[in-house]
Amino acid sequence: MLLFVVHLSTSKHHKQVESKGIDAMSGLFEDGLGLMVLGMGFVFLFLVILIFATGYMSRLLNHFFPEVLPVVTARPVASAPDSSGVDAQLTAVITAAVHQHRNNKNS
Amino acid sequence: MLLFVVHLSTSKHHKQVESKGIDAMSGLFEDGLGLMVLGMGFVFLFLVILIFATGYMSRLLNHFFPEVLPVVTARPVASAPDSSGVDAQLTAVITAAVHQHRNNKNS
Amino acid sequence: MLLFVVHLSTSKHHKQVESKGIDAMSGLFEDGLGLMVLGMGFVFLFLVILIFATGYMSRLLNHFFPEVLPVVTARPVASAPDSSGVDAQLTAVITAAVHQHRNNKNS
Amino acid sequence: MENKLLNLYHDTGIYQLEFGQFAMICVGLLLVYLAIKKGFEPLLLLPIGIGAVLVNIPGAGFMAEPIYDAAGHMTSPGGLQYYIYHGGIETGLFPLIIFMGVGAMTDFGPMLANPKTLLLGAAAQFGIFATVIGAVLLGASGIMDFTLADAAAIGIIGGADGPTAIFVASRLAPDLLGAIAVAAYSYMALVPLIQPPIMRALTSKEERSIKMVQLRPVTKKEKIVFPIVVIILVAMFLPSAAPLLGMFCFGNLMRECGVVDRLSDTAQNALINIVTVFLGLGVGSKLSSEAFLNLETLGILSLGLIAFSIGTAAGILMAKLMNRFSTEAINPLIGAAGVSAVPMAARVANKVGLEANKQNFLLMHAMGPNVAGVIGSAVAAGVMLSYVGG
Amino acid sequence: MENKLLNLYHDTGIYQLEFGQFAMICVGLLLVYLAIKKGFEPLLLLPIGIGAVLVNIPGAGFMAEPIYDAAGHMTSPGGLQYYIYHGGIETGLFPLIIFMGVGAMTDFGPMLANPKTLLLGAAAQFGIFATVIGAVLLGASGIMDFTLADAAAIGIIGGADGPTAIFVASRLAPDLLGAIAVAAYSYMALVPLIQPPIMRALTSKEERSIKMVQLRPVTKKEKIVFPIVVIILVAMFLPSAAPLLGMFCFGNLMRECGVVDRLSDTAQNALINIVTVFLGLGVGSKLSSEAFLNLETLGILSLGLIAFSIGTAAGILMAKLMNRFSTEAINPLIGAAGVSAVPMAARVANKVGLEANKQNFLLMHAMGPNVAGVIGSAVAAGVMLSYVGG
Amino acid sequence: MENKLLNLYHDTGIYQLEFGQFAMICVGLLLVYLAIKKGFEPLLLLPIGIGAVLVNIPGAGFMAEPIYDAAGHMTSPGGLQYYIYHGGIETGLFPLIIFMGVGAMTDFGPMLANPKTLLLGAAAQFGIFATVIGAVLLGASGIMDFTLADAAAIGIIGGADGPTAIFVASRLAPDLLGAIAVAAYSYMALVPLIQPPIMRALTSKEERSIKMVQLRPVTKKEKIVFPIVVIILVAMFLPSAAPLLGMFCFGNLMRECGVVDRLSDTAQNALINIVTVFLGLGVGSKLSSEAFLNLETLGILSLGLIAFSIGTAAGILMAKLMNRFSTEAINPLIGAAGVSAVPMAARVANKVGLEANKQNFLLMHAMGPNVAGVIGSAVAAGVMLSYVGG
Numbered sequence A, B, C: 001m002l003l004f005v006v007h008l009s010t011s012k013h014h015k016q017v018e019s020k021g022i023d024a025m026s027g028l029f030e031d032g033l034g035l036m037v038l039g040m041g042f043v044f045l046f047l048v049i050l051i052f053a054t055g056y057m058s059r060l061l062n063h064f065f066p067e068v069l070p071v072v073t074a075r076p077v078a079s080a081p082d083s084s085g086v087d088a089q090l091t092a093v094i095t096a097a098v099h100q101h102r103n104n105k106n107s
Numbered sequence D, E, F: 001m002e003n004k005l006l007n008l009y010h011d012t013g014i015y016q017l018e019f020g021q022f023a024m025i026c027v028g029l030l031l032v033y034l035a036i037k038k039g040f041e042p043l044l045l046l047p048i049g050i051g052a053v054l055v056n057i058p059g060a061g062f063m064a065e066p067i068y069d070a071a072g073h074m075t076s077p078g079g080l081q082y083y084i085y086h087g088g089i090e091t092g093l094f095p096l097i098i099f100m101g102v103g104a105m106t107d108f109g110p111m112l113a114n115p116k117t118l119l120l121g122a123a124a125q126f127g128i129f130a131t132v133i134g135a136v137l138l139g140a141s142g143i144m145d146f147t148l149a150d151a152a153a154i155g156i157i158g159g160a161d162g163p164t165a166i167f168v169a170s171r172l173a174p175d176l177l178g179a180i181a182v183a184a185y186s187y188m189a190l191v192p193l194i195q196p197p198i199m200r201a202l203t204s205k206e207e208r209s210i211k212m213v214q215l216r217p218v219t220k221k222e223k224i225v226f227p228i229v230v231i232i233l234v235a236m237f238l239p240s241a242a243p244l245l246g247m248f249c250f251g252n253l254m255r256e257c258g259v260v261d262r263l264s265d266t267a268q269n270a271l272i273n274i275v276t277v278f279l280g281l282g283v284g285s286k287l288s289s290e291a292f293l294n295l296e297t298l299g300i301l302s303l304g305l306i307a308f309s310i311g312t313a314a315g316i317l318m319a320k321l322m323n324r325f326s327t328e329a330i331n332p333l334i335g336a337a338g339v340s341a342v343p344m345a346a347r348v349a350n351k352v353g354l355e356a357n358k359q360n361f362l363l364m365h366a367m368g369p370n371v372a373g374v375i376g377s378a379v380a381a382g383v384m385l386s387y388v389g390g
């Protein structure tokens, strides 16, 4: 019995559209309005708290643990190992090419 | 009861080899022959349809959307991003090496 | 009934601490001691067998299939394909740079 | 033998195909076309489109349920999309893993440099709740068959965040999941078309030309601590948003902490790619003709467009308001980026700004509200799950 | 204490090992040897071999079923291979994911340049159905215990396509899965030994020396539209092949469309590698002594070899027939590549062609029938699933 | 409406948070801090810490069980950590996959060059069993509530091997899994602090200065055959260790055989990274206040420290003993590396050796006992599973 009730209440296929009276309709609208008011209120509340928390966090961190060298904003994390490898390689290549050039010149 | 039957019919361990009569044997052979005829027929049918469909597709596409530069057949997809990066780098390296060379020459 | 017993015996929440008598305590200690003796004994036994097996394996392999070139111990598996690609590229870059240099020299 | 031949014929799509399935295969192919030719969020719409095609092939059994005998042994295996949908989408696992990967790709630097922009990310969520009202009206008036849960799930399209939309829809309105996901990703792809007219209508050329002061550099420590602060606030104020924001912040922490780069790299690449392929196929499995070819889908698509437009407008108006009260000038265009749709919306703000003033680079300034919008819509999702579910 | 020592001894492999398990461990080690030393399809045969070793360790419980109490809580976890087999192979998920990855690795260019070669891919499937007849005869005559489903699953070895064989076997004859998979991959590895004598026997040196006209360039658009055409044809004519060909074409579309390179890259690398490891361990779990050490396995191995040989011959003969009627010359050797076994069979055709004429490079021409063979065997698999299952 | 507002308030963490949850969130944050700031095994402790935070957010439902109706349809999905824990940890899949990846990362070369060092890896496991006695004493004396299974699971911390500890604990003492995993990884991270004083106390400066003869080169063939030898020995002597050592050797074989580099690469990177993220979140899910905030945890942490210390001492003493009887000199410091904790313990041995003699590079010599310790603790785990479970 109980299981049947659970099934009914969760199943989308039994939505009782036909029995929807004016009460149900205005109830749905009221619920929607409540969701909007509560929702927007909560989103603003949360993000305003986050603004203060973030600002406070930044001030605390920069006060107690000041960093001399600021981090560059756009950090290419994923490509970091590759690019570093490439730099070393670049240097090696240039060195080799220049070396080659000098040898050629001497000969 | 029904479940027992289902179990029997799906279980490989109950294959009724012992009761296999001549009828069953020739039935099996007939089924195999049918599978061969139908199978080869269908494979050919499908691939012949595919030949026509492909040819038609190619003609339509090349008629309505002609491409000037044909794509090279063997495309190294996986290495594409790397190689493009490498090309840019190649250019940079050569530029740097040549630049270095000129500086050396001037000095 | 049986299921209940199974449940009891596997559930940590029904550990019968309160009824733990001196027998149970010394039983637990004895079990622990047994585990230690057996465990250390077995670990040594297994690894001693492994020493002999490994030594025997090495001698057999090096006797029947002697390798001329010993493998370098620290093998950089993951980076192998990349580095080989880089080598080819290095060569190409140097060739290009040197070529460029010669052209410049001639002009 | 003739019998078997007849069976084979009865198994063909030609014999079995119903009109609805045919229409949905066309819808799937349309999504594939939009993904490839028009570049509409191809990472998701291509798998969704193919998923829609596959699930509508009659007799292919992509959504077939597995059948077990009484002893629990499988007598007939389920279809690929059955396992994907029930294993990864119904459970919420795939959207959460994607969100972790998105977190690992997100740079909160511009937002931390100017936390006030979080307000823009809040304002733009008005699109979500206005749409809920729209859907509720359609439902209450009896035009369409929407419950409050449906309305909430439809509204989240306005959040312009794919995984959030899929996560919420899978919990509140699984039948509408296909339409909601398609609408969310389509409108995210259409941001460069939808937003500019609204942006031009609500701002003067002077406003669009406003230059903003350069952002202060943000330290590594701030970036590391920020996701932890968000997790703590979520735990305190909105636990129902914790699955989404918890995984998002976990991903971001992996990115910023600098000690687990290999995990961060995998979360941003192999893992998110694998899950994206399956998420797309799973969402596509909900594009059946019964669920998609009806009036409700039309309502969802229309409401989604309205949601995007209202969200954009709310963001711009909030930016104008803030500009009036703020000591530092704020270009109202960056308010439009508050809808999220990272990084498309920020690029659009930048582009429209450049039209008004060729020296005005708003990209970095717009990235702040842009990532704030992701947090904002996850918070909105949490409120909805708590309000409708509780 | 002595009791416990005795228990420990009773737990050892020395005490428990039965002869069948010992023999199967040796079979597993043989597969590992062939994979490493002889290069027999090592990506699959190494995991299969190790899987066979592990599942036959007495008391290690790699195939142990999990045990739950009445309340649904696990009292004893299952073994690794139990979860792999039942989660990934019985459900068909792993072969389908592999097939998606193979699709993402396949270039249909050479086939699109010369679609007639699809006929070669069709003809070579004769090996499959001839083998079915062979297995049926063995079954009908009472020599071996093969049903029609078994015969169909054995025949698919002749398709020379590993994932297709595993997919079909897991559905039609799970007990024979181990032997069928081992036969399929072993013969695919043996293509360079099996095919050349047949190729030389059926062709003259002049035929082998035939040069073919260079392939026309194929446009990007053709490559993009082709997988969609295949999906539509499959949907129309053979839905039972849709799981295999649908995933294959999905993978190929990801590869060719150019807008989801990161998904294509993952499908070709991380994802297919992960699934390959587990697929191998799961297939290995079916190499138990009861299922493998019997007369049927001998029959399967023999029939598989016959299937390969007949498929090769059928492809060559069809190429000779086509050469007679075609305006452009066709080298009969490329017909042998119609069995699939990509790209090994195409390389063999190239090599045998070079023996006859040192200037004759057939590789690209043989790639057409080669990939056509993949489609052909998936179509054959669909017919079998429909015929036997329906 | 007010009702809904009240609901929302009742859903907040502020309203629901219990002290235990608050404390465990702090423990989680402490682990995150140690991982990032102190570099304590961050790959595991960061996900574990975040997992502990998430699971303790009241009402977030990360460990919620899914609910099904009578027809088997899901009415409420489970939480992320529920699926991770029950799918990957309770089943043992995740630790085994990690162990395969660790195998693919391990070079047995130094050990094969000097197999005697396996004895050091055996001796260091004394820490495990001494700790078992300690836990049994605490349990037998009634101070703490430890059964034999609990004691065995706690002892394995002394094995200094994360996946082994998690695998054993998930089978013998799932309630203690959180504390055991945290202890194991924490002490592994603390090896550079815990070991040196013990090393200095047990050795003279002359002993620490002993130079060892250079290791002979090891051939590729030896490295390939070695994992197979280990699998065979495990199958013969200790099948209960086969899950752990079988997967470990499988990974190592993929690494060394040279024919499946793409599988080995994936096992070492994408796959192990994906599983590590989820393993961490899953282990974190066991850090609930009931399971962690009690006297037992204090006992586990203390016993773990003792286990590490005894293991280190036993390794050193065995090395001193071997040095007395061996023809080639053995530096006792490398005995300390026998606890495993690869490669940290070997580095510590090298560092302490360099302090005594600036020309004394012990790293390669210490790698032998180091990887031997991994085998040793897996063998110990097998004995425990057989003894306690059987």
Ligand code: NA
Residues within 6 Å of the ligand: D158, D159, D160, D161, D338, D339, D340, D341, D373, D374, D376, D377, D378
């Ligand atoms: Na948003």
Ligand code: NA
Residues within 6 Å of the ligand: E158, E159, E160, E161, E338, E339, E340, E341, E373, E374, E376, E377, E378
């Ligand atoms: Na084939």
Ligand code: NA
Residues within 6 Å of the ligand: F158, F159, F160, F161, F338, F339, F340, F341, F373, F374, F376, F377, F378
């Ligand atoms: Na150890």
